[in-house]
Amino acid sequence: MSDTDALLPAPGRGQYDRQVPRQRRQAVQRARLLSATAVVLASEPAPSVASVIRVAGVGRNSFYEYFDHFEHARDALFVELERWLIDALRAAEQSVRTPVEAFRSLAAAWFTLATEHPAQWLALSGVAPTDTRPVSLAGIVFADALERAVSGFARRGVIARPPDRVRAMLVAAAAEALARPLARAALASSGERRSNALERARTLLVDTSVRLLH
Numbered sequence: 001m002s003d004t005d006a007l008l009p010a011p012g013r014g015q016y017d018r019q020v021p022r023q024r025r026q027a028v029q030r031a032r033l034l035s036a037t038a039v040v041l042a043s044e045p046a047p048s049v050a051s052v053i054r055v056a057g058v059g060r061n062s063f064y065e066y067f068d069h070f071e072h073a074r075d076a077l078f079v080e081l082e083r084w085l086i087d088a089l090r091a092a093e094q095s096v097r098t099p100v101e102a103f104r105s106l107a108a109a110w111f112t113l114a115t116e117h118p119a120q121w122l123a124l125s126g127v128a129p130t131d132t133r134p135v136s137l138a139g140i141v142f143a144d145a146l147e148r149a150v151s152g153f154a155r156r157g158v159i160a161r162p163p164d165r166v167r168a169m170l171v172a173a174a175a176e177a178l179a180r181p182l183a184r185a186a187l188a189s190s191g192e193r194r195s196n197a198l199e200r201a202r203t204l205l206v207d208t209s210v211r212l213l214h
Contacts, residue, residue: 004035004038004120007028007032007035008032008039008055008056009056009058010029010032010057010058029062029066030066032058033052033063033066033073034073034077034080035056035119036052036053036056037070037073037074037077037123038081038119038120038122039055039119040052040055041074041077041119041123041126042118042119042120042122042123042187043119043122043187047070047074049063049069049070049073052073077123078123078124081120081123081124082124082137082141084120085113085138085142086141086144086145088109089106089109089142089145090145091109092105092109093105093145098158099149099150099153100210102149103149103210104206106145106146107205107206107209107210108206110142110175110209111182111205114180114182114183115182115183118183118184119187121179121183122180122183122187124136124137124138125137125138125139125176125179125180135169135173135176138176139169139172139173139175139176140172142171142175143171143172144168147163147164147165147168148163150163150164150168151163171209174209175209178205179205
């Protein structure tokens with residue numbers, strides 16, 4: 001998922017690099033619109049096409065070149081964000097040797113994404129729970145990663161207990177609740193102040209999440 005700050009707003013009229021191939025410019029413009037969609041979902045109570053084009057810094061026609069309506073952009077965003085979160089958590093599982101290392105790495109990745117990419121994280125974690133999905137879409141991805149880690153260690157005989165879906169969901173729900181205020185604080189601030197203010201809280205919450213997993 002492209003970095004929001006690097007894409008928004010769009011360059012002014014006549015400031016686009018025309019040497020960049022058209023296909024690449026289109027891909028960047030679509031990513032810009034998706035990033036703007038994430039921002040308005042994370043920060044506005046009634047997101048709309050108007051709010052997306054305002055944040056993106058583009059005209060209404062540019063939006064409709066890629067999406068039919070706001071819900072179309074929102075659904076496209078969720079598809080990309082789900083893959084983004086899955087890939088980030090899978091990367092966090094690499095090169096871990098013990099269950100504690102795996103849990104710590106997954107929790108660290110989760111809270112890092114919430115604080116370094118708050119608009120994207122808040123957008124995906126804002127997908128409301130349902131009767132069959134007691135946490136958000138982001139929480140489901142996190143619970144899946146926790147189960148996958150436990151299953152891998154159980155297959156190798158490192159731990160005796162099998163994966164427990166209820167436990168994974170409970171930890172995911174707690175991780176969502178702990179990360180949300182951090183993400184909102186990160187969205188409202190920027191730069192060095194954000195890093196310094198959130199780093200201590202993030203470290204504490206990683207420790208808390210690992211304890212919940214034991």
